[in-house]
Structures are given as structure tokens and as C-alpha cells.
Amino acid sequence: MTIKAVIFDIGNVLLEWNPERFYDGAIGEARRKALFAEVDLHGMNESVDRGQDFRQTIYDTAEANPAFRDDIRLWHDRWIEMASPAIQPSVRALRALRENGVPVFALSNFGKGSFDFACTQYDFLSEFDRPYISGRMGVTKPDPQIYHMVEEDCGLPPETLLFVDDRADNIAVAAARGWQTHLFDGPAGWIDRLVAEELLRQDQAA
The missing domain is CATH 3.40.50.1000 (HAD superfamily/HAD-like)
Known part of the structure; x- marks a missing residue:
């Protein structure tokens, strides 16, 4: 056909598209592993992919996890570095x-x-x-x-x-x-x- x-x-x-690689460079491998073990960032991203607001979804996740608040916000604030x-x-x-x-x-x-x-x-x-x-x-x-x-x-x-x-x-x-x-x-x-x-x-x- x-x-x-x-x-x-x-x-x-x-x-x-490699968020783990980005985070290793931004915050170090050890902290990245702790972050990804504690917070389902890929699940968060899937919510965005299904139509949830890009910034609000990420920032809400950051506020819900204050120990990693600034790190999680990077998913929005430096997102283009992950998609590159x-x-x-x-x-x-x-x-x-x-x-x-x-x-x-x-x-x-x-x-x-x-x-x-x-x-x-x-x-x-x-x-x-x-x-x-x-x-x-x-x-x-x-x-x-x-x-x-x-x-x-x-x-x-x-x-x-x-x-x-x-x-x-x-x-x-x-x-x-x-x-x-x-x-x-x-x-x-x-x-x-x-x-x-x-x-x-x-x-x-x-």
C-alpha cells in the first residue's frame, strides 16, 4: 500500500528528551536520584501531556514537595534544556x-x-x-x-x-x-x- x-x-x-541527564548536570546525580525516587516527575509530566496546565502542574508539585521545591521548578523554568x-x-x-x-x-x-x-x-x-x-x-x-x-x-x-x-x-x-x-x-x-x-x-x- x-x-x-x-x-x-x-x-x-x-x-x-532526557530529564535525568539534565538533572544530573543541574543538581548532581545523587540528589537527582533522591528526587526521582521521592517524586513521580514523569507522572507529573504525563498530566501535562494529557492537557493539564504546564506551569501550574509543575509548581503545584513543587509546593507539595518542599524539600525539593526549587529542583522541581526547574522542570518548568529550564524545560527547554531537557528538550534538547x-x-x-x-x-x-x-x-x-x-x-x-x-x-x-x-x-x-x-x-x-x-x-x-x-x-x-x-x-x-x-x-x-x-x-x-x-x-x-x-x-x-x-x-x-x-x-x-x-x-x-x-x-x-x-x-x-x-x-x-x-x-x-x-x-x-x-x-x-x-x-x-x-x-x-x-x-x-x-x-x-x-x-x-x-x-x-x-x-x-x-
């Missing part, structure tokens, strides 16, 4: 696909406020033909509902969608719905896949 759209996850496909750097080969592939006339969508677990801010820092995040952002949709991957919402909105048959994501659970649900998929483990393999699908030319893969 001909691929009619390519769908990118963002975190760890187009942008590196851009994975440039993936960005070039996104732009080359669009140059070739291939529709490019995003499907990402991302907060409303954090995504809006990220768009001011990374211009390519404003270049998707259709951005499907969980915070705007009120549901996150790998809930099948978010994939259904994409299908309903874009109107394309599932088998014509090629979806790249770095998490196997997200890929598995998409594949079960009939989407074509690629588990991202680095840009080289992803670009090879796009060339093999004749969506990119070999000279665009360099």
Missing part, C-alpha cells in the same frame, strides 16, 4: 519529505504550553502539515483513542500511514491498527527506511 503520510513522534525522534538538542538528521528528513510532497504529521505526547514554547525555539515544529499534540487532544499514546482521532481527522486509511516512534508500546498499538511503523533507534535506520520506501532519494539521505 502506498504511503500517503509520514507521522513523526517528537521526543527522542526529532528532539532529545534537536536531532538534526531527523529534522533534515522531515524537511526533505515535505520538499518531495509527502504530507508530514506529528503525533506526540506533549503538553499544550510546553509545545507552544518549543515552537518558539525550534522552527521545524511549526512545519508539520498536521500536528497531533496530546495536550490539545486530552489523551496520550499508547491509548488507542489517540490513534483513532488521528485517523478520523486526516481521513487516510491506516495502512497508508507510516509512523516513527522510539517507544515499542506506542508502535505496537499503531501496528495493531494497521499502520506501517518504524521503531526509532537512531536517525540512520529511519532514513534508510524512508529511502527504502522511496519517500526520500539516496542523495537526500546524506
Whole structure:
């Protein structure tokens, strides 16, 4: 079946996302381990990804954990340092696909406020033909509902969608719905896949 759209996850496909690495640099590994053991920061972030307010959710969590108050606030105040750097080969592939006339969508677990801010820092995040952002949709991957919402909105048959994501659970649900998929483990393999699908030319893969 001909691929009619390519769908990118963002975190760890187009942008590196490693909060633990950031915190190790900001407060030291020992304190980071204590913080993450005491406070469910990833659960906090998932609330933001489901549509809760970016700043308020993080600051409320900080106030509820005064021993780590200032550390938790960094998740908001220095967030862009966690969502960095851009994975440039993936960005070039996104732009080359669009140059070739291939529709490019995003499907990402991302907060409303954090995504809006990220768009001011990374211009390519404003270049998707259709951005499907969980915070705007009120549901996150790998809930099948978010994939259904994409299908309903874009109107394309599932088998014509090629979806790249770095998490196997997200890929598995998409594949079960009939989407074509690629588990991202680095840009080289992803670009090879796009060339093999004749969506990119070999000279665009360099």
C-alpha cells in the first residue's frame, strides 16, 4: 500500500528528551536520584501531556514537595534544556519529505504550553502539515483513542500511514491498527527506511 503520510513522534525522534541527564548536570546525580525516587516527575509530566496546565502542574508539585521545591521548578523554568538538542538528521528528513510532497504529521505526547514554547525555539515544529499534540487532544499514546482521532481527522486509511516512534508500546498499538511503523533507534535506520520506501532519494539521505 502506498504511503500517503509520514507521522513523526517528537521526543527522542526529532528532539532529545532526557530529564535525568539534565538533572544530573543541574543538581548532581545523587540528589537527582533522591528526587526521582521521592517524586513521580514523569507522572507529573504525563498530566501535562494529557492537557493539564504546564506551569501550574509543575509548581503545584513543587509546593507539595518542599524539600525539593526549587529542583522541581526547574522542570518548568529550564524545560527547554531537557528538550534538547534537536536531532538534526531527523529534522533534515522531515524537511526533505515535505520538499518531495509527502504530507508530514506529528503525533506526540506533549503538553499544550510546553509545545507552544518549543515552537518558539525550534522552527521545524511549526512545519508539520498536521500536528497531533496530546495536550490539545486530552489523551496520550499508547491509548488507542489517540490513534483513532488521528485517523478520523486526516481521513487516510491506516495502512497508508507510516509512523516513527522510539517507544515499542506506542508502535505496537499503531501496528495493531494497521499502520506501517518504524521503531526509532537512531536517525540512520529511519532514513534508510524512508529511502527504502522511496519517500526520500539516496542523495537526500546524506
